[in-house]
Amino acid sequence: MQPGSPETFPRLLLERAALTPDKTAIREKDLGIWQSWTWAQVAEEARALACGLAAQGFKRGDRLAIVGDNRPRLYWSMMAAQALGGISVPLYQDAVAGEMAFVLADAEIEYAVAEDQEQVDKLLEALAQWPRLKRIYFDDPRGLRHYSQGELMSLSELEALGREFSASHPRFFEEAIEKGRPDDDATILYTSGTTGNAKGVVLTHRAMIATGRAYADFEKLGADEEMLAYLPMAWVGQNLFSYSQWMVAGFCVSCPESAETVTTDLREIGPTYYFAPPRVLEALLTEVTIRMEDASRPKRALYRRFMDIARRVGGKILDGDRVGLADRLLYALGDFFVYGPLRNALGMSRVRVAYTAGEAIGPDLFAFYRSIGINLKQLYGQTETTVYVCVQPDGRVKPDTVGPPLPGVELRVADSGEILVRTPGLFREYHRNPAATAEAKDEEGFFHTGDAGYLDADGHLRIIDRAADVGQLADGTLFASKYLENKLKFFPYIKEAVCFGRGRDKVCALVNIDMAAIGNWAERHSLPYSGYADLAGKAEVRELVGECVEKVNRDLAADATLGNSQIRRFLILPKELDADDSELTRTRKVRRRFIGEKYRTLVDALYSAAPRCHVETQVRFEDGRTGTVAADLAIVDAKTFGVAAVRKAA
Amino acid sequence: MSRNVGAPILEVEGISLSFGGVVALQGVSFDVREHEIRAIIGPNGAGKSSLLNVINGFYHPQQGSVTFKGRRRRDVDPHEAAQAGIARTFQNIALFRGMTVLDNLMTGRILKMKAGFLQQALYWGPARREELEHRAKIEEIIDFLEIQHIRRTPVGRLPYGLQKRVELGRALAAEPALLLLDEPMAGMNLEEKQDMCRFVLDVNDQFGTTIVLIEHDMSVVMDLSDRVAVLDYGRKIADGAPDEVRRDRAVIDAYLGVAH
Numbered sequence: 021m022q023p024g025s026p027e028t029f030p031r032l033l034l035e036r037a038a039l040t041p042d043k044t045a046i047r048e049k050d051l052g053i054w055q056s057w058t059w060a061q062v063a064e065e066a067r068a069l070a071c072g073l074a075a076q077g078f079k080r081g082d083r084l085a086i087v088g089d090n091r092p093r094l095y096w097s098m099m100a101a102q103a104l105g106g107i108s109v110p111l112y113q114d115a116v117a118g119e120m121a122f123v124l125a126d127a128e129i130e131y132a133v134a135e136d137q138e139q140v141d142k143l144l145e146a147l148a149q150w151p152r153l154k155r156i157y158f159d160d161p162r163g164l165r166h167y168s169q170g171e172l173m174s175l176s177e178l179e180a181l182g183r184e185f186s187a188s189h190p191r192f193f194e195e196a197i198e199k200g201r202p203d204d205d206a207t208i209l210y211t212s213g214t215t216g217n218a219k220g221v222v223l224t225h226r227a228m229i230a231t232g233r234a235y236a237d238f239e240k241l242g243a244d245e246e247m248l249a250y251l252p253m254a255w256v257g258q259n260l261f262s263y264s265q266w267m268v269a270g271f272c273v274s275c276p277e278s279a280e281t282v283t284t285d286l287r288e289i290g291p292t293y294y295f296a297p298p299r300v301l302e303a304l305l306t307e308v309t310i311r312m313e314d315a316s317r318p319k320r321a322l323y324r325r326f327m328d329i330a331r332r333v334g335g336k337i338l339d340g341d342r343v344g345l346a347d348r349l350l351y352a353l354g355d356f357f358v359y360g361p362l363r364n365a366l367g368m369s370r371v372r373v374a375y376t377a378g379e380a381i382g383p384d385l386f387a388f389y390r391s392i393g394i395n396l397k398q399l400y401g402q403t404e405t406t407v408y409v410c411v412q413p414d415g416r417v418k419p420d421t422v423g424p425p426l427p428g429v430e431l432r433v434a435d436s437g438e439i440l441v442r443t444p445g446l447f448r449e450y451h452r453n454p455a456a457t458a459e460a461k462d463e464e465g466f467f468h469t470g471d472a473g474y475l476d477a478d479g480h481l482r483i484i485d486r487a488a489d490v491g492q493l494a495d496g497t498l499f500a501s502k503y504l505e506n507k508l509k510f511f512p513y514i515k516e517a518v519c520f521g522r523g524r525d526k527v528c529a530l531v532n533i534d535m536a537a538i539g540n541w542a543e544r545h546s547l548p549y550s551g552y553a554d555l556a557g558k559a560e561v562r563e564l565v566g567e568c569v570e571k572v573n574r575d576l577a578a579d580a581t582l583g584n585s586q587i588r589r590f591l592i593l594p595k596e597l598d599a600d601d602s603e604l605t606r607t608r609k610v611r612r613r614f615i616g617e618k619y620r621t622l623v624d625a626l627y628s629a630a631p632r633c634h635v636e637t638q639v640r641f642e643d644g645r646t647g648t649v650a651a652d653l654a655i656v657d658a659k660t661f662g663v664a665a666v667r668k669a670a
Numbered sequence: 671m672s673r674n675v676g677a678p679i680l681e682v683e684g685i686s687l688s689f690g691g692v693v694a695l696q697g698v699s700f701d702v703r704e705h706e707i708r709a710i711i712g713p714n715g716a717g718k719s720s721l722l723n724v725i726n727g728f729y730h731p732q733q734g735s736v737t738f739k740g741r742r743r744r745d746v747d748p749h750e751a752a753q754a755g756i757a758r759t760f761q762n763i764a765l766f767r768g769m770t771v772l773d774n775l776m777t778g779r780i781l782k783m784k785a786g787f788l789q790q791a792l793y794w795g796p797a798r799r800e801e802l803e804h805r806a807k808i809e810e811i812i813d814f815l816e817i818q819h820i821r822r823t824p825v826g827r828l829p830y831g832l833q834k835r836v837e838l839g840r841a842l843a844a845e846p847a848l849l850l851l852d853e854p855m856a857g858m859n860l861e862e863k864q865d866m867c868r869f870v871l872d873v874n875d876q877f878g879t880t881i882v883l884i885e886h887d888m889s890v891v892m893d894l895s896d897r898v899a900v901l902d903y904g905r906k907i908a909d910g911a912p913d914e915v916r917r918d919r920a921v922i923d924a925y926l927g928v929a930h
Contacts, residue, residue, distance in 0.1 A: 051809035052821065163872070280819035 027202035028225040030066075030103035032267040034197065037063035040270055043243065046092045049277035049285060057092060059270070065093070067193045069100035069175070072182030073131065074192065076155060080105035080199070083127050083208065085153075087111040087120070087143070088135020090249040090275040093159050093175050095263065097133040098207075102225070104196050108207045109220075110254040112606045114599070117145035119218075123210050124150040127220055127451060131155045133175065137163035144169060202226040208451050209256050211403045220451030221256075221403045231406040231445035232264030234428055238411065239373050245271035245293040246370070250282045255607065256403040257377070261295055264406075286367030294371050297378035299608055301396075302385055304366055306512040310540050326354035327391075334359075334391030340415050359392040368394050375399050377407065379609055380483065380502055382510035383419050390417070398422045400481060404460065404467050406445035410481045421480035430466075431481070437472040438487045489612070491522035497584035499527065501612065504585065507575065511568040512537040516597050516604075518615050520623055521585060528626035529590040530619065531565055532597055538564070553594040553651055562656050565592060569658040583663035589626050590658055591633075593619075594651035600640040622653070631655055675896060676704035679880050680848060685724055685734035687717075687904075694720040695731065696904045702848070707874055707881045709891045709912075712901035713924060718884045719761060721901070722850045725882070726758050727751040739847070752781055757846035759837045761853045761884075767826035771836050774825055775811060778843025779804045811839050814876075815869060831862035838869060842877075849873065851883040855890055863890065870894060892916065900924065 026032045036045070041060035048055050057065070078084070084101035086094050086108055098108040109127050111120055113135070120142055123129070130152055134140045136159065143156050156171045157178050158164060164172070186193065206225040210218040235241070249262040262273045271293070276285040283304075296304075312323050333347045343351075363369045374389070374396040381398060389396040395414065400422035401407030409431065412423035425431045430442040442465050449457040460468050472487040484490050485500045493499050501519045504527065508517040516532035533556050541564065542549055549555040573586040597603040603615055616623055618637070625633035636650040680702040687695040695717045702708045710718050723729040725736060727746040735744050738754055757778075765774050783790075783804065785797035793801070812818055815835050820828060825836060834854060841849055854870065855863045867890060873879050885891050891898060892912040900908040900915060902924040908915050915921055 051806065051813055052818070053809075165875075277818045278816070284819070284822070 027229055028102070028197070028200040028204065029099060029206060029229070029263075029267060030197040030200060032229065033059075033063055033066060033099055033103075034194075036267060036270055040243065043270065044272050045266075045270075046095065047272065047274040047289075048092050049275070049281070049288075052277075054274070054288070056272075062092075062096065062099075065096045065179070066099040066103060067186060068179040068182035069093075069096055070103040070182065070193055070196065071185040071189070072178035072180075073100055073106075074104055074196070075181050075185040076131070076178070078104055078106060078131055081107070082131065083107045083109050083129050085109045085111055085124060085127070085129045085132035085143075086253060087115075087132065087139045088113050088159065088253070089279060090251075090253055090258070090262070091135055091159055092275060094133060094135065094253060095273075097157075097175070098263070101131075102200070102206055103193065105200055105204060107205045110207070110209070110252075110259070112210075112252050112254045113139065114252075115142075115606065116600070117142040118149075121146035121149035122217060123220070124153055126210075126218075127208055129153060131157075133157045134159070136160040140164060140167070140172065144171075147171070200225070202229075205448065207259060209254065209259065209403050219453060219456055222448045222451050223259075223406060223445075224448055227445045227447065228259070228264045228406055229268060230428075231260060231408040231443075232268040234408060234426060234444065235260070236265055236269045238426060239293075241265060241269040241271065241293065241373075243270040245269065245372075246289055246291045247271060247273050247293045248276060248282070248286055248289050248291050249273050250276050250279075250285075251295070251297070252606075256407055257295055260406055260408075261293075283367065287364070288367075290367065290370040292370050292372045294368065294374040296374070296376055297607070298376055298381040298385065299378075301376060301381070301389060302509065305385060305388060306534060306537050308362065308366075309512045310537060313540070313544070323358055326350075326358040329354050330359060330391035331387065334393065335387060335417075338390055338393060338395060339417060355393065362392055363394060366394075371395065373397070375411075377401070378607060380485075380506050382506045384510050386419050390419075400483065402467075402469060404447045405441060405443050405469075406447075408443050408445040409441050409469075412480075416478075418476075418478070418480050421476060421482045423481065424479045425481065431475070432466065433474055434468075437474070437484070437490070439469045439471050439473050439481070439483075440466040441469060442466045493521050493527070493585060494523055494525045495584065499585050504529070504572070504576075504587065505610070507572045508568065508587075511571075513541065513564055514568055516610060518597075518610055518612055519587065520612075520616065520626070524627060526588040526627075527585050528623070529569070529587050530615070530622065530626075531569075531590050531592050533561060533565065533592060535596070552596065553649060556592045556594050557651060557653070559654075562592060562654060565590070566656050566658060569656075573658060573660050577661035577663050586660045587658050588660060589655055591622060591626065591653050591655045593622075594635065594653065595637065595639055595649045598639070601638065626655060675706045678702065679704040679739060680725065680882075681737040682721070682725065683735050683737070685721070685731045685736070687720055687724060687729055687731040693904050695724070697734070698901070698904070698906050699734075700899045700906060700909060702880060702882055703896075704880055705874070705878050706896040707870070707883065707894055709895035709898045710882065710884050710901060711886070711888075711891055711898060711915075715903075716901040716924075717904040718901055719852055720904075722758065722852055722882070722884065725751070726756050726850060749781075752844065755844075755847035756850065757841035757844045757848075758850035759834075759841050759852060759854060761856065763830075763833050763837055765825045765833060765837055765840065768824055770822050770824055771817060771820050771828075771839075772808065772812075772822060774836055775808045775839050775843050776804065778840035779807065781844060807845075808843060811842050814842075814872070815839050831858050831865075834858065834862075834866065835869070838866075838873075842873065842879075845877075846879060849879050849881045851881060851885075853884050853886065855885060855887055863887065867894060 026035050036059040042058050044056045045059045045062045046057050084106055088094050101108050132143055134143055140158050147153055157173050157175050159175050161174050202225050205222050206228055208220040208222050210220050251258045266273050274289045276282045329350050333343045333351055336343050371394055374394055377399045397412040400410040409429055410422045410425050428444050432440045434440055470487050471483050472490050473481055473483040476482055485502045489501055491499050499521045504519045505517040508514050513534055515534040518530045521527035569587050576586045577583050599606050622635055632654050634652050638646055639649055640646050678701040683699045685695050685698045712718050724731050727748045730745045735742050785800050789797035855866050874881055898912050898915045900921050907920040908918040
């Protein structure tokens with residue numbers, strides 16, 4: 021890190037505006053056209069918003085809530101708040117009013133920026149529980165014309181106020197930025213929390229910028245990178261990749277037109293730097309698989325033939341390993357016919373560095389992307405570490421690990437198997453929660469990650485599971501639930517799976533089918549169905565899922581340590597697990613314990629000898645109403661394999 | 671409310687229409703005021719669609735007249751009606767299935783295109799400028815109807831609910847003063863219906879477009895419309911605010927049947 025380089029975000033912004041004023045900083049697709057703003061323009065917008073907020077009484081240390089999809093003005097609002105010495109608190113845009121009220125109250129928020137009517141409505145609803153929220157600024161005025169609440173004002177009006185204020189206080193913006201210190205809090209990110217209420221992770225300017233710089237150095241990110249900002253602004257990764265690194269490296273971030281157009285926008289932008297959580301990669305692969313199944317016979321044959329070659333040598337070629345000339349030629353041919361067009365269809369033709377993280381990725385899923393020449397790498401980190409702990413380095417990717425610790429990271433494995441880290445990007449504290457802070461961060465400043473893992477012979481970190489989730493069956497066999505679930509989820513037909521087995525005599529699973537994949541399969545097999553629950557209850561679908569479980573069991577049987585954790589019984593849930601029903605976190609991680617409680621009757625039935633069971637469950641619709649789903653479910657005994665028998669066969 | 675219902679923009683007087691011996695409409699009169707949402711309801715075969723077809727010049731009635739924006743006329747061709755500012759959607763979707771959403775919407779602008787055939791073919795000078803202007807207008811509609819993600823999708827590949835939305839978009843592309851919607855929610859599920867209701871209200875509110883709609887879903891009609899006209903066997907049997915119509919004896923009889 022060079023001395024004298026800016027250590028707060030507003031100073032970074034001023035530096036960008038001075039160094040590369042005419043370079044495009046951010047784009048947004050609006051009315052079908054990519055609109056762009058240069059760094060100089062972004063700095064001007066941030067100035068107007070900051071001055072506007074100041075005119076409205078926003079003070080040093082105040083917190084600004086930001087809620088909505090990725091929009092340039094929301095990013096500028098973050099900058100504006102930080103320029104005034106304030107703290108940005110981005111909220112998940114799909115949170116319900118109650119969840120928002122919790123964060124608003126916990127962070128004592130008086131000012132909020134909302135993207136559109138939907139978010140304004142939720143904030144107004146939250147107002148009943150948190151009346152101290154005094155200002156709500158909105159970006160898109162659509163549908164808000166008839167709203168008369170005194171709290172409301174459009175961002176355009178705020179900017180106009182700011183320009184007036186700035187005209188009468190010309191040095192105000194720079195002076196406010198001068199007052200900022202690197203160790204000031206920059207942002208509070210609320211973690212989704214697989215248990216209990218969300219915790220506010222407080223990150224300083226110094227921590228976030230140090231992390232951004234370290235990543236930019238490690239991956240040699242330059243000002244020419246293109247990135248699409250499409251994940252929630254409340255998620256730490258988005259704050260790192262398209263905020264901290266963006267300003268540090270000075271590249272260009274593009275905001276998609278809407279959540280539904282991301283695939284098209286991705287293709288139009290052609291990012292060089294890309295992040296996707298496993299579920300997005302999974303959805304893309306499912307889409308590819310479906311479309312290939314619908315393709316004509318010769319195309320299908322070509323795809324299968326060349327994907328076999330890719331599976332065999334693609335990863336090795338990417339890692340720079342030795343591969344025979346014949347295979348190289350075949351791969352080059354495949355690149356022309358299949359992999360190149362496929363990368364193009366996925367919008368990944370120009371990707372130089374692609375990351376995945378958030379949860380463990382299925383090994384086959386991971387291998388698929390690498391085999392077609394996309395440099396997909398896993399990284400490991402938490403909100404508390406600004407996702408800076410481990411990354412798989414170029415050319416040395418070991419799929420079952422997350423790579424060696426990054427420069428500047430000290431990593432220890434506790435006796436319990438828990439991973440402890442100390443990094444330059446560590447969080448300061450949990451907001452107003454000293455007890456939780458003390459529990460997570462020890463006297464030496466090491467953060468207790470809650471993950472169990474170990475460093476392998478090459479010094480790469482291998483994560484087994486959440487420390488609390490790695491358990492044993494009653495007979496002492498190792499039981500890693502997430503590992504099993506990920507194996508199941510790799511099948512395009514299975515969307516979610518929840519495995520049970522800790523302290524029990526066998527492993528059983530609840531399975532969610534993938535509506536798109538199975539729906540398509542049903543159409544091709546002329547199987548009529550009326551909806552999700554009906555499809556999930558079909559005997560044919562049970563058979564199909566049974567085959568998937570059987571394949572997982574066959575794999576497991578080949579592994580001596582996990583061989584006994586084969587899935588003995590499973591059933592298919594009649595409804596999709598949903599964050600609105602608290603079954604998933606907002607980042608779509610399974611809340612195993614909650615599901616275990618909620619579907620206790622089903623779990624009990626799985627562990628009895630009963631062939632069927634009845635379930636009645638509450639669902640919450642998108643408009644907030646609730647209803648119940650009732651169904652009679654069949655329990656399937658899965659085919660299992662003797663550990664030795666498979667070995668012989670192999 | 672910015673929306674203020676004004677003077678009648680459309681007056682239909684004494685319309686009678688028959689096909690050979692089949693009488694479709696008998697002496698139907700009603701009016702539509704500027705900026706209002708006017709519903710026409712009635713059992714199957716009551717003559718609702720025929721009435722819309724008379725208004726936009728598809729059918730020529732044997733008796734009666736239509737006065738639109740103060741111009742009284744009896745026989746008018748559909749393209750004249752369109753030019754005067756009347757747009758419509760159809761009960762059975764009438765889009766170009768092989769064309770993309772964008773191209774379908776562009777067809778809604780045809781009446782507004784001034785460049786000649788040759789200029790358009792060469793995409794030159796004024797033609798190019800004109801096309802860009804039309805495209806900008808279409809993008810506003812795409813944004814308004816929230817169909818950005820299907821801009822380049824051929825219409826035939828879209829689910830029914832979205833096709834209906836695209837058809838509404840094409841009608842809006844003509845920037846009509848009067849919009850005729852023939853069963854805009856038919857065959858939709860609850861969510862699609864709610865979306866469509868919102869769009870109809872938004873169109874009326876933001877663009878001030880006067881809307882005449884035919885609809886079977888009573889809750890939709892009662893929620894959306896300012897006034898409701900009821901047809902039965904080609905005659906108007908009731909006309910008024912939704913609440914009045916709901917209580918009207920003749921309407922209840924027409925829908926539920928009467929003991930003879």
